[in-house]
Amino acid sequence: MFDRYSRLINAVRISLTPSTKCNFRCIFCHMEGVYEDTDTMMTPEEIERVMRILKKFDIKSVKLTGGEPMLRNDIVEIIERLHNLGFEDISMTTNGTRFPQLAKRLRDAGLNRVNISLHSINARKFCWIVGAELADGEKRLQHTIEAIKAALDAGIEVVKLNVVIMKGINEDEVDDMVKFVKDIGHENCILQLIELVHEGDVRDSEFFQKYYYDLGPIEDAIKKRAIKYVTRKLQMRRQYLLPENVWVEFVRPMRNCDFCMNDSRIRITHDGKFKPCLMRNDNYVDFLTPMRNGTSDEELERLFLRAVYLREPFWKPNDFRPTDDVTII
Numbered sequence: 001m002f003d004r005y006s007r008l009i010n011a012v013r014i015s016l017t018p019s020t021k022c023n024f025r026c027i028f029c030h031m032e033g034v035y036e037d038t039d040t041m042m043t044p045e046e047i048e049r050v051m052r053i054l055k056k057f058d059i060k061s062v063k064l065t066g067g068e069p070m071l072r073n074d075i076v077e078i079i080e081r082l083h084n085l086g087f088e089d090i091s092m093t094t095n096g097t098r099f100p101q102l103a104k105r106l107r108d109a110g111l112n113r114v115n116i117s118l119h120s121i122n123a124r125k126f127c128w129i130v131g132a133e134l135a136d137g138e139k140r141l142q143h144t145i146e147a148i149k150a151a152l153d154a155g156i157e158v159v160k161l162n163v164v165i166m167k168g169i170n171e172d173e174v175d176d177m178v179k180f181v182k183d184i185g186h187e188n189c190i191l192q193l194i195e196l197v198h199e200g201d202v203r204d205s206e207f208f209q210k211y212y213y214d215l216g217p218i219e220d221a222i223k224k225r226a227i228k229y230v231t232r233k234l235q236m237r238r239q240y241l242l243p244e245n246v247w248v249e250f251v252r253p254m255r256n257c258d259f260c261m262n263d264s265r266i267r268i269t270h271d272g273k274f275k276p277c278l279m280r281n282d283n284y285v286d287f288l289t290p291m292r293n294g295t296s297d298e299e300l301e302r303l304f305l306r307a308v309y310l311r312e313p314f315w316k317p318n319d320f321r322p323t324d325d326v327t328i329i
Contacts, residue, residue, distance in 0.1 A: 001057045003311040004322035010060045011265040012051070016078065017041065017067030018270050024068065024095050024140075025131030026119070028164050028196055028211070040271040044074050046291060048081040050268070053300050061089035067270065070097040076109050083110025091115070093162065095130075096147030103147070103154035113158040114151050115192065118144055120163075120170045121180055129169070152186045160192045160249070167213040174218055182244040190239070193218065194251040197278075219250050236262045260313035274307030279314040 001009045018038060019029060042050075051062065062082055069075055069092055082090050091113035092106075099106075099116070106114075120126040127137025151159045161181065165171050174193065181191050196212045219238070223229065226240035232249075236258040239249045252259065267275035272288020275281075285307040287300055312322070 001059075001308060003308050005261070005311070005313055005316070007261065007311070007313070008264050009266055009308060009311075010058060011063070012054060012059055012061075012268060013063045013065060013265045014047065014268045015065050015067060015270040016047075016069040016075070017071050019067045021071065022067045022095075023071060023097060024117075026117075026164075027129055027131060028166065028207070038271050040288070041072075042270065042272050042288060044078050044081055046272065046288065047078055048085065049291065049297075050272075050287060050300065051082060051087075052085055053297055054304060055085055055087070056301070057304070060087065061091070062087050063091045063093065063265070065093040068095055068097055070094050070099060070102070076102065076105050079106060079109040079111050089113070091158075093117070094147075096144040099147035100143070100150040103150040103156070107154040107156050111156060113160070114156055115160040115162050116144065116148050116151065118148065118161045118163060118177075120173060121145075121176060122170075122173065125170055125173075129166075148184070148189070152184070152189060156188070158188055158190065159186075160190045162192050162194060164194045164196055165213050165215060165218070166196060166211040169211065171213050171218070174222075178242060178244060178246050178248065181246045187245065190247045190249055192249045192251060215250055215252050219252075222248050222250075233262065233264075257313070257315050257317055260315045261317075263313070266307060266311065274304060276307050276311040277314055283310045285310065 003009060018041070022029070051059070064075075064078070072078070079090055089112050090110050092111060093115040095117045099114075119129045121141070123138045123141055124134065126141045127134050130137060130140060132140055148159060148161065161177070163170070163173075163177060165174075177191055181189050193215060195215050196208065198208050198212070222240050222242070225242055227243055228241040230239050231237070232239065237249055237251060239247050241247050267278065269275050269284070272286065272291065274285040274287060276283050276285075285303050287303045290299060290303065
């Protein structure tokens with residue numbers, strides 16, 4: 001499946017819970033671009049149905065996110081259902097909630113990869129970033145570290161540590177983070193540095209201007225030290241292998257044509273809408289309402305094709321024009 005900008009679509013990112021219900025209150029959270037406070041969430045059966053339909057279009061991988069996906073009591077069941085549909089790659093982004101207790105069950109259910117948010121290893125900074133009191137925040141930091149170790153011990157293939165870099169907050173922690181990963185001593189653990197996203201409410205406040213940090217200088221320094229580097233096809237992300245045997249990956253979406261032009265994912269919101277672009281909230285395609293009203297699989301396919309048609313890179317070359325075709329191969 002290709003969209004009108006010749007971008008291959010072979011992955012889906014599903015929000016399982018609304019960001020308004022997350023148990024963290026991270027100061028930079030862009031809430032997946034969904035700000036409505038709603039209790040409507042897809043059931044495991046509804047997730048299975050829509051993903052069975054999307055699999056017909058050669059979707060190969062699924063990423064589960066939130067809000068916080070681990071707040072769902074049926075998270076293991078959801079992963080099992082996706083695994084039984086035959087998806088090659090099932091991953092999750094989490095703050096680590098309940099992960100130490102469930103890591104092995106999640107792996108056995110079919111979870112291949114996990115991204116765990118660890119925006120600081122300094123307890124005071126961590127508390128401030130996740131919106132917690134110091135005493136509670138210290139416990140949450142320790143729990144997050146335990147979640148990372150539990151994921152690796154359970155045999156999850158790749159464990160990435162998500163770190164949103166912010167000016168004046170944690171841009172000075174990169175070396176400490178590299179040492180942290182080195183001390184873990186596991187080759188499947190990757191440090192992922194993320195640029196602050198200029199989106200939604202963040203864009204309309206002074207927050208972005210105050211805390212945005214261009215990752216260019218950090219990436220230049222890492223590149224000079226690296227003994228090897230690769231470029232991932234997904235959004236042209238670059239990974240560098242340091243002499244400490246630590247991989248560092250960079251996610252730099254801001255004003256980045258390469259990032260948008262190589263985005264192969266379509267998003268699904270927790271309340272059952274296709275979301276063609278993270279950076280926009282004006283082109284959703286609702287499928288859960290028709291599904292609950294008894295619509296056919298053929299109509300759900302049509303709604304998916306409509307969402308694909310609406311996909312457009314938020315940043316793209318000025319002279320780039322779409323075609324009118326959506327191609328199925």
